[in-house]
Amino acid sequence: MIHPAKSIRTFIGAKDYAESRHFYEVLGFQVQPVSENMSVVHIKENVSFYLQDYYLKPWCENSMIFLEIEGDLESYWKAIKVLGLPDKFPGTKLSSIQHNDWGNEFFLHDPAGNLWHFGFFI
Template identity: 50%
Template sequence: MTNKVILAACDREIENPDADGHPDIHAIRLIGEGNIVVAEGTVKINAMEHRAVSIRPFIGAKNFEISRNFYRDLGFRETVLFHNMSLFKTEELGFYLQDAYVKDWIDNSMIFLEVRDVNRFWNELVALKLETRYEDVKLTPIRQYDWGSECFLHDPSGNLWHFGEFVK
């Protein structure tokens, strides 16, 4: 059985803010069964307001030139920033590719790209035949989950891409 917890704001003034002026809200340890759950503990509320425009992860490359070619073939537009770093974009989404390789970092890097139609994306991905054109590239077919579906791609360096579509 899964407990669902709802944290709600109250309409009273917080009497004991911390030294930075952030309120302490009590809601951590869950006690109870079924639909009734009591929570206790302390959660700090961060009053920072994000006005984000984009998020761009940095990923590494074992062989920078091969990776640059791979991502262009995958349909990303490249903007060379430095001799050892490029920005790759699709629509307004992007990531930085670096001429840097740390095996533990690459082996633990995953990027999720939400697509509108994962079945169409998969068919286009297969048609590119990237596995035959680039060493160490691996494709994993679409898997279905409660939240949606996704397929997977390991790039030539080992970065794991998830291409997914959420259930609407």
Template identity: 60%
Template sequence: MIQPGKSIRTFIGAKNFEESCRFYETLEFQLNHHGKGFAYVSISPEIGFYLQDYYVKSWCENSMVFLEVEDLEAYLEKIISLDLPEKFPGVKVSPIRKDTWGNEFFIHDPAGVLWHIGQFTP
């Protein structure tokens, strides 16, 4: 390896940038705007992604992000309490799915980006 990395960040699109910003703020992510239609969205200082005011339906609906959490059940309870599908049209939240590697549930954001929220089995 040439040099160890410090972070890796994906770019995701937004069908309606302002709505997506409100969605991620509702999820208690931090938004750091870097100009019109572009923001760094983080859940902690080391973990985040770039949200951009750019939408291609086939790209957004085929984008996936995996977020590993420590307590999946508590995280899902918090997500359910936010009532996201009622506040944001098109948003979906699934129940927990168990698999051989661990457990996960899914959230579709307002642009159709699929979030995998998971916890690995030790």
């Protein structure tokens, strides 16, 4: 069966909804409210996710999102590092680039503990 899919979006939680919206704006994502307690966050066309004003610690701290990067991962990492997110948003963490057999990646924890993998496949 062929599925006529156009996009796929995950839902992630926010411990402090206003802080998380601001975090993603500083990261350079476009945050568009869709209701009082939910926003759609656009990274680029057809690459987006829902951010909700809902927090359950075990859920958020076990949520992971992999964002495949086009082009130079190191330049992208440097662009994120210069934003100083861990200094501006308590609880956020940015790793160095990890080199794997399949490709390279780095990690970013958002303010609620959601773990982002930014990677490039070789």
